[in-house]
Amino acid sequence: MIYFIINPHASSGLGEKTWVELKKILDNRKIEYDFALTTREKRADFIADEISKGLTTPMTIGIIGGDGTINEVINGLKNFHLITLGIIPIGSGNDFVRSYGYKTSLQNYLEIILSPKKILNYNIGKIKNSYSERKFIVSSGIGFDAQITYTVNNSKFRKIFKNTPISKLVYIFSALKVIFEFKPVPFTVIEEEKTSIFNSPFFCVIMNTPYEGKAVKFCPDAKGYDDIFDFCMINTTNKFKLAFLILRAYSGKHVTNKDVYISKGKYFKIETSKDLHCHTDGEQVGKSNWAEFILLDEKIKVIVK
Numbered sequence: 001m002i003y004f005i006i007n008p009h010a011s012s013g014l015g016e017k018t019w020v021e022l023k024k025i026l027d028n029r030k031i032e033y034d035f036a037l038t039t040r041e042k043r044a045d046f047i048a049d050e051i052s053k054g055l056t057t058p059m060t061i062g063i064i065g066g067d068g069t070i071n072e073v074i075n076g077l078k079n080f081h082l083i084t085l086g087i088i089p090i091g092s093g094n095d096f097v098r099s100y101g102y103k104t105s106l107q108n109y110l111e112i113i114l115s116p117k118k119i120l121n122y123n124i125g126k127i128k129n130s131y132s133e134r135k136f137i138v139s140s141g142i143g144f145d146a147q148i149t150y151t152v153n154n155s156k157f158r159k160i161f162k163n164t165p166i167s168k169l170v171y172i173f174s175a176l177k178v179i180f181e182f183k184p185v186p187f188t189v190i191e192e193e194k195t196s197i198f199n200s201p202f203f204c205v206i207m208n209t210p211y212e213g214k215a216v217k218f219c220p221d222a223k224g225y226d227d228i229f230d231f232c233m234i235n236t237t238n239k240f241k242l243a244f245l246i247l248r249a250y251s252g253k254h255v256t257n258k259d260v261y262i263s264k265g266k267y268f269k270i271e272t273s274k275d276l277h278c279h280t281d282g283e284q285v286g287k288s289n290w291a292e293f294i295l296l297d298e299k300i301k302v303i304v305k
């Protein structure tokens with residue numbers, strides 16, 4: 001049996017429309033399923049916990065949502081070894097699914113989930129900071145990019161324009177606002193074998209898969225299932241250079257620039273002189289002057305074809 005977790009709110013209401021359509025197909029074909037729609041109070045982590053904690057036999061969970069919904073499911077799940085995820089990506093970013101790259105019709109997504117040809121075992125990371133701790137499957141970071149996430153999520157314009165195409169512009173305006181406001185501070189980067197101090201980074205990201213922030217390829221080599229994180233830091237005080245490097249990152253060509261530090265590892269700790277915003281998979285995880293990023297032993301099976 002498949003259990004569907006649906007975020008009706010994802011992509012300004014596309015989640016709900018997609019579920020209405022999918023439910024018709026499932027009912028017409030007499031496919032056995034169960035489902036739950038997320039609400040503000042009953043989030044996907046709560047639902048994932050409920051359906052997986054007593055599990056004794058394998059279960060496929062179909063997720064209809066974006067990266068934030070996948071992140072919540074990962075954070076709520078128990079008995080990972082019994083679960084296989086099948087994702088119908090209807091978020092506004094979909095950076096996790098972008099990493100294995102299928103984009104198809106709803107009917108085909110369903111066929112892939114019903115008869116998978118390829119399942120990969122994805123790594124899971126955890127961020128710990130002075131505020132909280134939380135798992136991630138796409139990426140986690142501290143600094144400028146996390147502040148954009150914070151600004152977008154708290155924008156009154158996002159609330160006013162939600163469910164309209166204008167809501168996408170909120171990301172662009174938030175990024176511009178943060179570019180002018182953000183003041184870089186030194187980062188101490190502790191890796192498994194070395195400690196380095198960087199004087200003026202805007203941010204660093206720890207990537208499990210290559211893309212974040214709607215297709216920005218900060219770590220083109222990240223695989224998600226290779227038992228290692230990829231790390232990217234942009235170390236410049238020049239805001240035009242920052243904008244240039246982020247634009248280059250859409251094609252992954254920023255990595256050869258001298259102001260970009262790239263590394264790999266299973267553990268990173270960042271210490272800064274003031275509290276900075278942190279995020280996991282585009283969701284806020286508070287402000288902190290330190291953050292640890294740990295590759296967990298736990299893995300999750302994901303249908304990719």
Ligand SMILES: Nc1ncnc2c1ncn2[C@@H]1O[C@H](COP(=O)(O)OP(=O)(O)OP(=O)(O)O)[C@@H](O)[C@H]1O
Nearest residue numbers: 009010011038039065066067068069091092093094
């Ligand atoms: N019924 C609901 N009403 C309002 N918010 C909801 C509801 N269900 C879930 N959420 C919130 O939606 C957010 C996750 O949305 P999600 O990331 O899946 O979509 P998205 O933002 O459109 O996509 P992406 O992350 O790929 O850009 C979470 O913050 C979650 O708490």
